[in-house]
Amino acid sequence: MRRMFAPLLLAAALLPAAQAQGVYGPPAPPAPVTPTPAAAPTGAPGLALTAPADTLREYRLSETTRVRYDNVQLEVSGGTPETAAAFQNQFRAALRAREGERTLSAKQFLKVLPAEGTPGRYLWNTISNEGGKAASSRSLRTLGTADGGTLAFQPEPVAAGTDPSVAALLAPAQAELAHTHAELLAGLDPASFGLLRGGPAAGSPRPGQGFVRLKTVQPPSPLMSLPGQQVVGAPLQVEQQLRFENEEGGQLVFFRQARVVQPGQILSGSVEGLMTLLRYVYDGELRLTPDGLPVSAERGEAYAVQMTGRLKQGDLSATYSLNVTVTSLLTLTPVK
Numbered sequence: 362m363r364r365m366f367a368p369l370l371l372a373a374a375l376l377p378a379a380q381a382q383g384v385y386g387p388p389a390p391p392a393p394v395t396p397t398p399a400a401a402p403t404g405a406p407g408l409a410l411t412a413p414a415d416t417l418r419e420y421r422l423s424e425t426t427r428v429r430y431d432n433v434q435l436e437v438s439g440g441t442p443e444t445a446a447a448f449q450n451q452f453r454a455a456l457r458a459r460e461g462e463r464t465l466s467a468k469q470f471l472k473v474l475p476a477e478g479t480p481g482r483y484l485w486n487t488i489s490n491e492g493g494k495a496a497s498s499r500s501l502r503t504l505g506t507a508d509g510g511t512l513a514f515q516p517e518p519v520a521a522g523t524d525p526s527v528a529a530l531l532a533p534a535q536a537e538l539a540h541t542h543a544e545l546l547a548g549l550d551p552a553s554f555g556l557l558r559g560g561p562a563a564g565s566p567r568p569g570q571g572f573v574r575l576k577t578v579q580p581p582s583p584l585m586s587l588p589g590q591q592v593v594g595a596p597l598q599v600e601q602q603l604r605f606e607n608e609e610g611g612q613l614v615f616f617r618q619a620r621v622v623q624p625g626q627i628l629s630g631s632v633e634g635l636m637t638l639l640r641y642v643y644d645g646e647l648r649l650t651p652d653g654l655p656v657s658a659e660r661g662e663a664y665a666v667q668m669t670g671r672l673k674q675g676d677l678s679a680t681y682s683l684n685v686t687v688t689s690l691l692t693l694t695p696v697k
Contacts (some may be wrong), residue, residue, distance in 0.1 A: 362531070366456065367444050368539075371388055373673060374467075375677055376428070376597065377505060379523065379538065380465070386465055393585075396629045401583070402493050402680055404612065405689075406534070406567075406679045407555060407557060407558045408551070408556060408558070408613075408649070408651075408653045409419060409481075409557075409558060409559065409560060410429055410473070410480075410481040410504060410518045410557055410558075410559060410652070410653040410654075411482070411651075411652040411653060412650075412652040412653060412654050413473065414473050414474060414475045414476070415472070416473040416616070416654070416697070417470065417471070417472050417473075417653075417655055418470070418471045418472075419468065419469070419470055419472075419695075420468075420469040420655075420657075420693050420694060420695055420696055421466075421467075421468065421693070421694050421696060422465070422466070422467045422468070422469040422472075422487065422549075422691070422692075422693050423464065423465065423466050423691070423692050424464070424465045424545065424689060424690070424691040424692075425463070425465075425689070425690050426462070426463050426464075426687065426688070426689045427461070427462045427684070427687070427689075428459055428460050428461065428462075428581050428685065428687050429682055429685070429686045429687075430456045430459075430460055431683070431685075432681045432682065432683060432687055433453070433456065433679065433681075433682075433683040433685050434683065435449060435453075435536065435679055435680075435681050436679060436680050436681075437449060437677060437678075437679045438555055438677070438679070439488065439676045439677045439678050440675070440676050440677045442531055444676075444677060445674065447516075448677055448679065449480015450493050450667045452583070452679075452681075454582035454609050456583065456683075458583075459518070459583065460477045460583070461582045465545075465582045466489065466490075467487050467488055467489040467490075468487075468488045468489075468696075469485070469486070469487070469488075469693060470484075470486040470487075470488070471483055471484070471485055471486075471579050471654065471655070472484045472486070473654075474501075475557075479503050479528070479559065480496055480503070480504045480505060480506050480558065480559015480560055481503075481504035481510075481559040482502065483501075483502050484499060484500070484501050484502070485499065485500045485501075485502065485542075485546055485549075485550065486498075486499045486513075486590070486683075487499075487542065487545065487546075487594055489503075498514075498538065498541075498542045498545075499513050499514070499515040500512050500513065500515060500532065500539075500542050500543065500546060501513045502550065503548055504558055504559035505544065505558060505559060506555065506558060506559050506560040507558070508555045508558070509553060509554065509555040509556070509557065509558065510552060510558070510559070511550035511554070512543055512546065512550075512552075514539030514542055514543070515537070515540065516535045516538070516539075517630075518529065521552060523625050524531060527619060529645040531538075547576070547601075547689075548645075548658055548660035548691045548693070549647075549655055549658050549693050550655075551572075551603070551615075551649060551653065551655070552625075553574055554572040554573060554574050554601075554602075554603045555572050555573075556603060556615075557576070557653045558574040560664070562686055563582060565608075565610060566605035566607060566613070567605065568607055569605065570604070570605045571602045571603065571604045571605075571606065572602065572603045572604075573600050573601065573602045573603075573620065574600070574601050575599075575600055575601075576598065576600075576601055577596045577597065577598055577621065578597040578599060578641070578664060578666070578668040579596075579597075579598070579697070580636065580668070580687060581598075581665075581685065581687070582685060583668075584628075584632045584634070584672065584681075586670065589689075590625070591629050591630050592628060592665070593627040593628070593688050594626075594627060595623045595626070596623065596626050597623055597624070597625070597626045597666070598622040598623040599619050599620065599621050599638075599641050599643070600619060600620050600621075600622050600623075601617065601618075601619045602617065602618050602620075603615040603616075603644055603647060604616050604617075604618060606646075609638060612647065612648045612649065612650060612656050612668075613645060613649045613650075613651065614647075614648055615647045615648075615649070616645075616646050617643050617644055617646065617647070617660065617661075618643060618644070619641060619642075619643035621638060624637060624638045625637050625638070628670065631672060631673060631674070632670060632671075632672040633670050633672070633683070634668060634669055634671065634672075635668075635669055635670060636666055636668050637666065637667045637668075637669075638664060638665075638666055638669070639664075639665040639666065639684070640663075640664060640691055641663075641664040642661070642663045643660075643661070643662050644661045644662075645658070645659035645660040646658070646659050647663050649658075653693060655693065657692075657693055657695060658691070658692070658693035658695055659691070659692055659693075660689075660690075660691040660692075661671070661688075661689070661690050661691075662687075662688070662689045663686075663687070663688040663689070664686070664687055665684060665686045665687075666684070666685050666687075667680070667681050667683075667684050668682070668684070668685065669681065669682045
């Protein structure tokens with residue numbers, strides 16, 4: 362039976378910090394702590410990809426993400442009253458632009474490719490329709506024999522004769538698309554956790570066996586987009602885990618859980634401040650066929666981050682404090 366994870370995520374998102382302490386333990390310390398080494402998968406080295414080349418799977422993918430800002434405080438000094446008021450308005454408008462709900466609905470395809478000398482390859486193709494225009498994001502997974510291998514984003518080819526300066530301008534956008542697609546696929550792709558590998562499998566996973574990946578938490582904030590920002594020390598990080606539960610109806614069932622590795626992050630540059638991860642929840646399941654391909658997936662994620670610090674722009678300086686809460690629900694269902 363599938364676990365119902367949505368109520369847990371909703372509760373996590375809405376709990377006040379004082380009440381959340383009773384559920385998630387004490388709040389994160391006010392300064393970064395030394396990162397704890399990530400746990401390594403133990404026992405069997407994971408499943409082997411045995412689905413033949415040209416196997417094609419089609420799914421329906423849905424992801425709904427909600428962003429909310431609370432307890433926003435901004436005190437501006439310097440400049441004239443007019444420039445200070447304008448800065449206040451711009452800051453709050455930037456928050457409102459990032460707040461709200463966004464839903465991605467897409468067709469998701471997975472095609473197993475000829476290995477061509479590699480331990481195994483398959484292509485993810487996510488086709489969405491936003492604003493009446495179809496958009497395709499493709500990433501190629503090349504498996505490893507000791508880990509999940511590599512995931513390479515496949516950008517649209519640049520037309521011949523394109524000015525090199527234009528290609529250079531497109532590079533940051535392509536990098537952002539690659540990161541976004543990789544994070545989306547982490548909810549679907551067992552290789553993201555080192556679970557699916559090339560070469561022979563040494564047995565089947567044992568109940569309770571876990572496979573992990575590190576994720577850097579990047580809360581949406583206009584402060585992070587200012588030029589010259591740097592992270593001092595380790596970023597906010599969590600360890601996400603797929604834990605093998607059992608075999609059910611010929612499917613391998615994995616449940617999700619997580620732990621916080623690095624709860625604090627220091628920023629320097631035009632913005633100097635501290636981000637503190639107040640709570641983090643990761644839930645859901647992933648079902649695989651014995652040949653290593655996904656049957657279905659559910660992934661829920663919810664976290665709250667407190668952001669405090671100061672910033673300077675021209676003759677204006679400001680101190681800020683705010684909380685950002687993010688919830689994300691993803692489902693993958695098979696078509697054929």
